[in-house]
Amino acid sequence: MRQRVKGLRPGVRVVDALMSASTTFSIEHMDDEVLRRVQQAQIPDRGPAALAAGAVLGYRQRGVRVHTDAFSAPHGPVPLRIYTPTRAATGPRPLVVNFHGGGFALGSARQCDWTCSVVARGLDAVVVSVDYRLAPAHRFPAAVEDCYGGLVWAVEHADRLGADGSRVGVMGDSAGGNLAAVTTIMAREEGGPSIAHQALIYPATDLTEGLKETASYRDNAHGIVLSHAGLEVFHGHYCDDPANPVDSSDWRLSPLHCPDLTGLPPAVVVVAGLDPLHDSGVAYAEQLVRAGVPARVEDFHQMPHGFLSFPYLSHAARPAMRAIVASQRAALLAS
DSSP states (O other), X not given: OXXXXXXXXXXXXXXXXXXXXXXXXXXXXXXXXXXXXXXXXXXXXXXXXXXXXXXXXXXXXXXXXXXXXXXXXXTEEEEEEEEEESSOOSSOEEEEEEEOOSTTTSOOGGGGHHHHHHHHHHHTOEEEEEOOOOTTTSOTTHHHHHHHHHHHHHHHTHHHHTEEEEEEEEEEETHHHHHHHHHHHHHHHHTOOOOOEEEEESOOOOOSGGGGGSHHHHHTTTOSSOOHHHHHHHHHHHHOOTTSOOXXXXXXXXXXXXXXXXXXXXXXXXXXXXXXXXXXXXXXXXXXXXXXXXXXXXXXXXXXXXXXXXXXXXXTHHHHHHHHHHHXXXXXXXX
């Protein structure tokens, strides 16, 4: 059984109790059939189930409308969830492309309604969230391909979306933070869309064994939301394909190991003190700074991994989002 963490904030204690009460929340306890059912489950937009989900994950902000779309990829359509402020626009809005978390094996764009709508409203931006393919049915590099394809689609369709394709940011949490960092590097390498800002929220920047050498990894073996056991399962689902072995130091898996981070856009990196990924997130920000890239770390010491997914229980959720929007505003609204 997972050990309880002492000295937690009241709201985080509730999250800790919920996670301790049932193994159904933990990827390490899901067999293949359970994982398939969880991946196929959809959070509705209306009705009692939507209200219940919103009470945990946060409700979409007032003044923001949402609609769905998709773009065509070689394997088929990739769903998109698009957030637009309802107030009249004075011109094309900034464009932010979001990638959800979930260890590359769980989650959906729908779970990000709160964070995406906070950005759409606070920044007065169009936010496009990508429902990329999930592992283990779709291992690396499927998620990378879908996220980069979503970025390209969003920029190409910026006019139709009421957005400015020259003022583009990316954003992602956890696995989505990894994908945001990777997509940013890929855009530079491929001569793709020009990205002006990256918001990396407790990102998974190091999928190598080096992660295990960090103090935050050692200190959070039984993390509230993310444990060592969970990290191993997520890594296995995403990376461990006997038919197609991968090198975990490939920057498309571990952006921390990218040999050249020069020329990338400014970043805000949000990290959580009770998170095994804390130190690798800070290390990526430090690597960006050494490469001449402006990067700011927002460190919430008393928060667990995934705390923005529980905005009404995490006292730091709103301050974290204010910091993210402020950083995006400085990069995307600068004259």
